[in-house]
Amino acid sequence: MARVIDLRSDTVTRPSEGMRQAMARAEVGDDLLGDDPTVKRLEELSAEVVGKAAALFVPSGTMGNLVTLLTYCGRGDEAIAGNESHILNHEGMGSAALGGISIRAVHNDERGHIDPAQVASTIRAAWPRTNVVCLENTHNRRGGAAISVSDMNAVADVAHAAGVQVHVDGARIFNAAVALETDAKSLVASADTVDFCFSKGLGAPVGSVVTGPTEFIERARANRRLLGGSMRQSGIVAAGALYALEHNIERLADDHANAKRLFAAIAEMPHVIMDPAGVDTNLVFFELDGVDGNEFRARCAAQGVLCTGTSPQRVRMVCHLDVSREDIDAAIPIVASVLQSLPAAS
Ligand SMILES: Cc1ncc(COP(=O)(O)O)c(C=O)c1O
Structure with a gap:
């Protein structure tokens, strides 16, 4: 993988x-x-x-x-x-x-x-x-x-x-x-x-x-x-x-820039309601509508993108020192393809 x-x-x-x-x-x-x-x-x-x-x-x-x-x-x-x-x-x-x-x-x-x-x-x-x-x-x-x-x-x-x-x-x-x-x-x-x-x-x-x-x-x-x-x-x-x-303090700005990049890309994807708090720093939150949040996380994980959530439908993705801009650019199409492939939640 x-x-x-x-x-x-x-x-x-x-x-x-x-x-x-x-x-x-x-x-x-x-x-x-x-x-x-x-x-x-x-x-x-x-x-x-x-x-x-x-x-x-x-x-x-x-x-x-x-x-x-x-x-x-x-x-x-x-x-x-x-x-x-x-x-x-x-x-x-x-x-x-x-x-x-x-x-x-x-x-x-x-x-x-x-x-x-x-x-x-x-x-x-x-x-x-x-x-x-x-x-x-x-x-x-x-x-x-x-x-x-x-x-x-x-x-x-x-x-x-x-x-x-x-x-x-x-x-x-x-x-x-x-x-x-x-x-x-x-x-x-x-x-x-x-x-x-x-x-x-x-x-x-x-x-x-x-x-x-x-x-x-x-x-x-x-x-x-x-x-x-x-x-x-x-x-x-x-x-x-x-x-x-x-x-490692000044470089936190890189994590914030990566989080904004991720947020902007995910905001355009289907089934996504972006968190009203937006992105100030390194945490990206969004709600999933019409698809199963647990299934979303499992399918992302199967393709090498790990994330969590504060509830089944509320997803959290965090940018940090061990995630580069290239990683973010690799994660975005994976998240998009998972969202497209998910069946409608019953
Ligand atoms: C705002 C806040 N306070 C406290 C903590 C607790 O820190 P620790 O996991 O080191 O106990 C966390 C952990 O995520 C946190 O986000």
């Missing part, structure tokens, strides 16, 4: 040769004892790129968000998040299961925005008390939409006016910054804490980071230990993450 074009996620990337060499050479120590110089460098650089005082290296974005919520909230406290957020839909409600924290949903519009007025009226001073408002940028389930600085600030302003802090699930914050032609620091300036991932568009094999004030990060460090997320010679993986931060 021809080369497999894996559009399932930007998490499928494999470390490049340069990244592997950086990992092999990494200076390491026992990070739980505070001895790993590479993890320390990664934490310092991560804090710096998003303009926060300190950072904590964690194994995954899910653990980053969980550690963050456990640090903001005690049992019985409440966090606010968008109804389409990753925190609410894809993290197993770990904050409820492990921390007794409830998450109250506010509406995400088609582009992932949250209405500041709704946030203001949802915040509660007590019984339960709202401790944190969570934003997501880019917004995964809303088409990878990049949320602008002014939209981020508008929500942060109402939260802060009510004495509530703001967390950004910035798993793909650099995709947002590149798409908006700004820097990540400006994008999250109004947030108190920010989580971002190295293992997605940045192409590292493992890891995420929580950033924020020094005192917050020290308490988060204790919560990471509570969750079993403290690691030992983690400089090996931190070196891959450092390499990603230093080499």
Whole structure:
């Protein structure tokens, strides 16, 4: 079979040769004892790129968000998040299961925005008390939409006016910054804490980071230990993450250009309803009408094009470091021929 074009996620990337060499050479120590110089460098650089005082290296974005919520909230406290957020839909409600924290949903519009007025009226001073408002940028389930600085600030302003802090699930914050032609620091300036991932568009094999004030990060460090997320010679993986931060941010623009190319081609195909959120970054979503979504994915896979979906009829294709423009140009006719060959859904 021809080369497999894996559009399932930007998490499928494999470390490049340069990244592997950086990992092999990494200076390491026992990070739980505070001895790993590479993890320390990664934490310092991560804090710096998003303009926060300190950072904590964690194994995954899910653990980053969980550690963050456990640090903001005690049992019985409440966090606010968008109804389409990753925190609410894809993290197993770990904050409820492990921390007794409830998450109250506010509406995400088609582009992932949250209405500041709704946030203001949802915040509660007590019984339960709202401790944190969570934003997501880019917004995964809303088409990878990049949320602008002014939209981020508008929500942060109402939260802060009510004495509530703001967390950004910035798993793909650099995709947002590149798409908006700004820097990540400006994008999250109004947030108190920010989580971002190295293992997605940045192409590292493992890891995420929580950033924020020094005192917050020290308490988060204790919560990471509570969750079993403290690691030992983690400089090996931190070196891959450092390499990603230093080499793989600007090139995200290539993934965005590939996603736009794919989106434009698929928009012309039969049975396709393109996602109203459009394409800002590297995620392409569309709905299938009149044909079976599962059969579509199976037939694409049989021809070497892998993709996923958030429901049987909603397809997701993701552009990343290991997908070239030539791959996109090879995938387009395969998708077109599958759509033409599918029988009408009964
Ligand atoms: C917006 C967002 N937040 C958090 C995560 C969780 O990251 P991880 O898979 O590293 O746990 C993801 C993963 O796709 C995500 O898209």
